Amino acid sequence: MTRYVIVGGSAAGLAAAETLRREGYDGTLTLIGDESRPPYDRPPLSKQVLAGEWDADRLRLRTPADLDALGLDLRLGVAAAGLDTAGRTVRLADGTSVAYDGLVVATGVRPRRLPGEGAHVLRSLDDALALRGRLAAGRHLVVVGAGFLGAEAAAVARGLGARVTLLEPAPVPLAHAVGEAVGRVLSRAHLEHGVDLRTGVTVVEAGAGGVRLADGTVVEADEVLVAAGSLPNTEWLDGSGLTVEDGVVCDAYCRAAPGVYAAGDVARWHNPLFGVAMRIEHRTNAAEQGMAAARNLLRPEASKPFAPVPYFWSDQYDMKIQAYGYLRGHDEVGVADGDLSSGRFLAVYRTGDHVSGALAVGMPPKAIRSWRQAITTRTPWHDAMGAVSVN
Amino acid sequence: MRVELDEPKCVASGQCVMASPEVFDQRDEDGVAVLLEETPGAELLDGVREAVAICPAAAIRLVEG
Numbered sequence: 407m408t409r410y411v412i413v414g415g416s417a418a419g420l421a422a423a424e425t426l427r428r429e430g431y432d433g434t435l436t437l438i439g440d441e442s443r444p445p446y447d448r449p450p451l452s453k454q455v456l457a458g459e460w461d462a463d464r465l466r467l468r469t470p471a472d473l474d475a476l477g478l479d480l481r482l483g484v485a486a487a488g489l490d491t492a493g494r495t496v497r498l499a500d501g502t503s504v505a506y507d508g509l510v511v512a513t514g515v516r517p518r519r520l521p522g523e524g525a526h527v528l529r530s531l532d533d534a535l536a537l538r539g540r541l542a543a544g545r546h547l548v549v550v551g552a553g554f555l556g557a558e559a560a561a562v563a564r565g566l567g568a569r570v571t572l573l574e575p576a577p578v579p580l581a582h583a584v585g586e587a588v589g590r591v592l593s594r595a596h597l598e599h600g601v602d603l604r605t606g607v608t609v610v611e612a613g614a615g616g617v618r619l620a621d622g623t624v625v626e627a628d629e630v631l632v633a634a635g636s637l638p639n640t641e642w643l644d645g646s647g648l649t650v651e652d653g654v655v656c657d658a659y660c661r662a663a664p665g666v667y668a669a670g671d672v673a674r675w676h677n678p679l680f681g682v683a684m685r686i687e688h689r690t691n692a693a694e695q696g697m698a699a700a701r702n703l704l705r706p707e708a709s710k711p712f713a714p715v716p717y718f719w720s721d722q723y724d725m726k727i728q729a730y731g732y733l734r735g736h737d738e739v740g741v742a743d744g745d746l747s748s749g750r751f752l753a754v755y756r757t758g759d760h761v762s763g764a765l766a767v768g769m770p771p772k773a774i775r776s777w778r779q780a781i782t783t784r785t786p787w788h789d790a791m792g793a794v795s796v797n
Numbered sequence: 798m799r800v801e802l803d804e805p806k807c808v809a810s811g812q813c814v815m816a817s818p819e820v821f822d823q824r825d826e827d828g829v830a831v832l833l834e835e836t837p838g839a840e841l842l843d844g845v846r847e848a849v850a851i852c853p854a855a856a857i858r859l860v861e862g
Contacts, residue, residue, distance in 0.1 A: 421850060428846060447855055449808070464806075467855045690810060690853040697850055717853075719808050726809065726827075771811050771828040 408433035410703065411496055411504055413486045414512030415439020416448070417689060418670025420467055421696030422510045422703075427476055429704050435478050436504055438496070440513075441530060442483035444473055449689050451534040452558040453721050457565060458538055462531055486513065489646035491663050508703045511643070511654050511668040512696060515636035515687060520550065524614025525630040528555060540629045543567030548617055548627035550609045552579035554720045556633030557592065561722040564599050571602040571625060573609055573617065584729070584765055585739040588753050591746050591767075595723050609634075636687060638672045653685040658711040660699040667699035679713040679782070680732045680762065688718040715781050728774060731755065731763030731781045738787075742794045743773055752777070756787040799862050800845055802832050806856035813852055817844030830856070 410426060412419045415437055423437050439445070446465040454460035473480075481498070488497035489509075497503045517527035526537045537559075541547060547563045549556045552574035560570045576582065581589040596603045608620040616626040638653045648662050649655040653674030656662045660675050668675070670692040674685040686695075691714065698712040720727040736755040742764070744751030752773055755763035761784075764777035780790045800820060809828030813821040819841050822831045837845055842859070849857045 424850060428850075449853070469858075472858075690812060690851065693851050693853060717810060717812070719810060719853075728809070728828075770825045771809065771814075771823040772825070775811060775814075 408507045409436060409505060410434070410508045410510070411436045411438065411506035412510040412512060413438045413496060414510075414514055414670065414672070415441060415445055415480075415482060416512070416514055416670070417445065417467065417692035418512035418514070418673075418696035418699075419510065420445040421693040422512060422669055422700040423476055423478060425697045425700035426704060429701060431704055435476070436481060436506075437478045438481045438484065438486055438498065438504070440483070440485035440499075443531065444468070444470070444480075444482065446531060447689075448529070449719075451531065452528055452555055453562065455531070455534045456528075456538050456541070456559060456562045462535070465531065486642045489643050489648070491647050491666060494665065507665065509666045510696070510699050510703060511648075511662065511666065511672060512670045512692075512699075513639040513642070513672050515638050515671040517632065518635045518637050520609060520612040520617075520632050520634065522611040522613035522617075525550075525612040525617075525632045527632055528559060529636075537629065537631060541566050541568050544569070545628040546571070546626075547629050547631060548573065548625055549631045549633055550612055550617060551633040551635065552576075552593070552596075552603065552605075553583075553633060553635065554580070554718075556631070557596070557722050558720060559631055559633060560596060560601050561599065564601060564723075569602075570600075571604065571627070572596060573607045573619075573625070574603070574605045575608045577606050579603075579605065582734070584733055585736065585753070585755070587739055587746055588765060591749075591751075592722065592725075592727070595725060595749075599723055636671070638685070640672065655683070658713070659702045659709045660695060660712050661702065661709075665703070667703050669695040669699040673699075675712060677713055677732070678711045679715065679784070680757075682732070684716075684732065684734075686716050688716055690717045715778055717778075725749065725767050727765065727767050728769075729763065729765040730774065730778045731761075732757070733763040733765065736762055740791055740794075742777065742791075743769060754790070759786055759788075761785050761787055761790045798842060798845075798859050799836050800832055800834070801858040801860055802830055803854075803856040803858075804829060806854045808854045808856075810853050813848035813857060816848040816851055817841065820845055821848060
């Protein structure tokens with residue numbers, strides 16, 4: 407009897423499991439997850455959950471009935487501890503092991519932490535509930551890191567009436583991701599909402615009562631949230647023979663080794679659409695890559711390259727930010743519609759000679775969709791921008 | 798089969814429209830998904846299942862009935 411094993415019980419792992427079943431696989435399907443909860447959604451953790459608008463039940467990715475219908479050998483609350491690719495066996499932290507014919511690695515990432523004890527991080531439901539319980543009007547929250555996660559948490563905390571200090575090492579938050587001009591627009595929203603945003607500040611220690619900066623200054627706080635990036639969960643693959651370089655290295659088919667595929671935040675794969683290796687920590691990518699990896703695992707003879715246009719969104723104050731493409735390393739940013747100063751705009755990105763990305767705030771979906779199409783079809787920049795100026 | 802859309806959960810990604818343009822659209826003002834066909838024909842169900850799977854908000858369900 408065939409057995410497929412998926413390590414990782416979140417969006418990517420669930421998508422892989424559902425795809426295997428939808429595509430007709432009816433053998434044993436083992437899903438291993440280190441959290442004890444059934445698969446749940448993470449983007450709302452820094453939004454509706456932190457704001458106290460949604461309770462935990464709203465986060466479940468599937469109803470118990472839908473999950474039952476998958477007929478899984480579900481092993482929750484136990485982490486994978488080792489992988490033997492020669493013997494095709496996954497070793498679990500409880501001392502048991504599971505043999506596989508095919509494997510999907512979807513172990514995700516964990517928050518990077520700083521020296522010190524007692525600071526919050528925000529990755530799991532428990533993390534979100536713990537922080538939510540400590541936020542209230544008049545309390546002072548220090549957020550370390552003004553990336554999308556830190557920015558969302560800061561916005562929610564202001565909404566709850568907390569005093570917020572946002573500390574960021576870069577001169578302009580998110581400049582590496584969205585460019586300086588757009589990064590400035592996003593920072594301005596924090597300032598307008600009364601966040602004490604301090605840039606060019608390096609935090610060396612984060613504890614329960616505050617943080618210490620590189621110059622020795624101490625910033626006191628009631629609560630500290632460290633939102634300083636993530637680390638792929640790959641330690642369990644040490645000695646497995648898989649190549650690990652800031653993620654599990656895969657080819658364009660999400661294949662890491664014969665019979666072994668990776669998906670979601672943990673996977674670094676070659677995206678042929680952009681011609682680069684990328685590791686994407688976006689909710690949409692987790693589902694899409696889980697599906698792609700499962701299909702290629704099931705039918706290796708009909709393997710298809712995984713060549714998506716990455717997509718993410720972020721909610722901050724009254725702004726809904728949506729971005730398509732691979733913005734990192736872009737050479738130029740243009741404004742295709744709206745105005746950066748108006749809070750309603752469509753910024754587009756050039757990498758080399760092609761349109762590589764689009765980021766919209768407050769724009770209608772159809773305006774964004776045509777740019778997504780331009781990214782998918784590798785439209786030359788001058789053609790796309792020429793059409794803009796004609797309009 | 799009937800499609801259920803949990804509108805407050807929708808994050809306006811438009812993934813469903815790309816997977817199944819016959820069954821889903823987006824509102825112009827905020828991009829939130831709109832159901833065009835509550836009980837799509839059998840020939841549309843593969844697209845709907847794809848939409849259910851890739852919806853980044855788990856806001857779409859396909860149920861019996």
